[in-house]
């Protein structure tokens with residue numbers, strides 16, 4: 001697992017064309033590489049063979065409920081804000097078999113599902129998503145019984161982070177304290193300039209990866225330029241939450257009329273929760289096969305906007321959209337402080353962009369907590 | 375273990391749901407030691423009046439004869455399962471329910487309407503008899519029906535989610551066609567079950583699975599309007615295959631009234 005070095009290693013310069021060398025190195029170490037690619041009109045994390053597949057020159061336009069890409073025609077590889085998903089689908093699978101059970105005469109035989117733990121290297125993960133992974137780590141690995149499938153995939157993960165030099169209008173990681181620079185949880189961090197990257201290692205294996213590429217020191221001017229660009233991406237953010245800890249303010253406003261108002265606009269579709277990189281809710285189901293000779297027990301992504309989430313024996317405790325939206329916000333921005341010692345929002349802005357009706361968590365939180373939206 | 379006796383019946387419908395079942399028939403046949411088809415005309419078994427454990431019903435009730443037949447069928451079936459939009463919500467043919475005189479369309483459509491015996495309405499099976507399980511879709515998802523047969527053979531209720539198509543869409547890893555392409559997707563108000571088939575191919579969902587558990591028709595209407603759909607186009611999105619499903623009727627008529 002990656003760690004933060006005690007002494008920051010010196011920064012080196014990795015030209016754009018040198019990035020393929022890093023991928024080659026990772027592949028030779030047995031990693032399957034994931035990186036950003038344009039698929040179906042959005043930037044997604046997918047298996048990649050070469051950085052040529054990255055969205056070179058692409059810019060994104062994101063606003064409440066809208067997303068579009070355009071090609072600026074330049075050489076920048078990471079001049080866009082995050083797409084619809086972080087690394088969540090790769091670590092916490094949308095649907096996963098946990099065990100099989102088969103009839104053997106009159107007995108039942110339980111067998112754990114096979115776990116595909118081929119080590120992954122991910123290129124281009126952003127600081128908000130690293131913060132989200134740290135939260136999901138606590139959820140899936142923190143207790144007495146760590147989740148074996150998540151643990152297997154997470155254990156092998158090699159992280160090449162990219163510090164944001166371009167923030168989207170829906171980003172607000174500065175306000176949650178999670179960006180735009182990656183501070184921990186990476187093996188290598190890159191900051192993009194016109195002609196390449198200022199690269200730093202965050203772990204021993206990251207150091208080894210960079211050392212093998214024979215790179216020159218970045219030098220003071222490049223380091224300063226990199227720093228400036230990241231700072232500019234931070235100050236370009238226009239959205240923010242009204243505070244880092246809104247638990248008390250939310251709980252004091254459980255009957256606020258805003259909940260009714262947002263319920264009028266909310267579709268209860270669940271998109272916000274499924275694009276959120278920290279949401280971990282799932283349901284478990286049984287599916288019979290071979291005419292009842294065997295069954296599969298699987299889990300799949302669920303949401304506090306679904307009926308099953310609030311169904312306890314004989315009673316639906318959140319029967320309407322108002323109570324479900326309120327659950328989402330009061331848990332994410334409130335209850336998480338008790339569970340994880342921090343809010344569940346890392347400011348990635350996905351729930352704003354990918355809400356089909358463009359409901360904005362920062363506006364709703366500000367309205368309920370009584371602060372004016374900046 | 376006694377075999378599950380199954381029948382498949384047709385009412386007012388296009389046969390598409392039975393075809394969806396036939397698509398999996400080899401797999402169904404492999405269950406021969408657990409499942410026996412007693413009546414399934416498309417497969418060559420004809421015994422419509424035999425008592426069965428599970429009767430699958432395709433089609434809506436839209437003729438006087440069908441009213442009698444569904445009542446008889448109910449008496450013969452321990453468990454009655456509707457398959458598809460027609461049987462579950464009345465189907466596209468329920469559009470005539472919205473007319474002042476539903477029978478008037480017969481005269482417009484058929485050269486000799488006097489030979490057509492038709493009710494003024496097309497209704498879901500549940501309007502006439504108790505239904506134990508409703509499987510939606512136009513057509514039903516063959517995997518879902520197949521999985522339902524297996525669960526019923528084991529004596530448990532099948533998985534039949536009512537959450538939105540969006541949930542399945544995100545699990546599939548599709549890019550949202552509404553957000554990224556401005557397509558008039560009905561996924562947010564439609565129940566899952568199809569695995570978000572249409573968005574998987576870049577198309578907007580047209581709501582063939584009927585209403586999800588929580589439908590906010592007004593919120594989607596406003597969003598569709600902001601995408602440039604006029605009230606009539608919005609009304610048609612709701613008043614389509616599942617026009618007779620309560621929340622869709624309401625949203626569609628409201629959109630139409632706002633013209």
Ligand code: SF4
Nearest residue numbers: 276345346348349351
């Ligand atoms: S709540 Fe919204 S902005 Fe915050 S982490 Fe989740 S998806 Fe991102």
Ligand code: SF4
Nearest residue numbers: 266267269270272355
């Ligand atoms: S806030 Fe938006 S994305 Fe979330 S459930 Fe409501 S409509 Fe769907």
Ligand code: SF4
Nearest residue numbers: 540543550551559561
């Ligand atoms: S494409 Fe349609 S079904 Fe999929 S998330 Fe978007 S609105 Fe929902």
Ligand code: SF4
Nearest residue numbers: 568572579580582583
């Ligand atoms: S996506 Fe919508 S229209 Fe397409 S099969 Fe599914 S429910 Fe039917």
